Amino acid sequence: MAAGAQAARSAQETASPYAVVEHGRREDRTETEALSGIVHEALGAGFRVVGVDRLRGGSKKGVHRVHVDGPRAASVIVYSWAEAENFWPAADDIDEAHPFAPASGLVPFLAAQRRLDRIGVRVPEVLLADDSRRRFPADMAVVEDVAGGTLEALWDTAPARAADALSELAAMLDVMHRRHSRQYGRLDVLERGDKASGVSCEQLVLERALGDLGEAAERDPGIGSAAAALHDRLQQLAARVAPRREHRLIHGELGPDHVLVDASGHPVLIDIEGLMFFDVEWEHVFLRLRFGERYPALSQPGLDPARLDLFMLAMRLSLVAGPLRLLDGDFPHRALMRGIAEHNAREALALLVE
Incomplete structure (x- = not known):
């Protein structure tokens, strides 16, 4: 099977097409301002947010690429675990300790990131984790933008x-x-x-x-x-x-x-x-x-x-x-x-x- 055909078949197996920009879709001004505050806290006041793209990040969290200008031109990824970003229908009586319970949120993300980093498995660096909801109405993490594609x-x-x-x-x-x-x-x-x-x-x-x-x-x-x-x-x-x-x-x-x-x-x-x-x-x-x-x-x-x-x-x-x-x-x-x-x-x- 040719590589292109295999990739097409692979896309039919599951759905989490991370890192594909939804072209033409931009965050609204309120959300951009909130993301700007989080990124400034992560990178420092010397960086200025110049653009935000929403990425297709699966079905349980929002994924945003935030472009910044400052001492060096760069971008970071912001994850947001807001209820509005979770497309799965709500279920009653979920046992959170069940291995197949929905795996979503800042706590499981940070636990996994720390463990994998500790054993030498490459994962995006966490620049800021915020569960205060002072700047944004959801738990959030600012992480390294690994921009080389999937x-x-x-x-x-x-x-x-x-x-x-x-x-x-x-x-x-x-x-x-x-x-x-x-x-x-x-x-x-x-x-x-x-x-x-x-x-x-x-x-x-x-x-x-x-x-x-x-x-x-x-x-x-x-x-x-x-x-x-x-x-x-x-x-x-x-x-x-x-x-x-x-x-x-x-x-x-x-x-x-x-x-x-x-x-x-x-x-x-x-x-x-x-x-x-x-x-x-x-x-x-x-x-x-x-x-x-x-x-x-x-x-x-x-x-x-x-x-x-x-x-x-x-x-x-x-x-x-x-x-x-x-x-x-x-x-x-x-x-x-x-x-x-x-x-x-x-x-x-x-x-x-x-």
């Missing part, structure tokens, strides 16, 4: 540079996956001394998959007609998984659009709020979906085939139910979400005949 984009524009970055990304993942814990759960939950919900990773994945199947069956006719068979298949795959007592540090949603490449060609991980200790196979199933024919560069020995089988079907069902749930709200990129749901519904049904 790894996904580089596959078409600079394939040799992308190949080098992919190789380095494999080494970074090895560093992460060698960090073990007897407990599983999102990093910020574990750091505050809480225990994650559930009895095992595989049981959590099964429960989530059954819930996703129920949602998807109500909205997608193909999934609905095969719901009983998919339910039985999930139970069969879960029964093959042996207990495990050790978990590894994973990103949890790592696609080539969640990897920036800096000016020196080094990969930089973003959208890190979901960093957690979990079964490493959950990471590899997602990597396989998003990196496609390039996944072998990231594969690791010793993965559990039984977990991979269960997690793959679970992931497909999640990528049907999740996008359809997002369409209940006013998420703007609706055709993309619909395409993701339809693609993954076909792939989930194909797993019944393997």
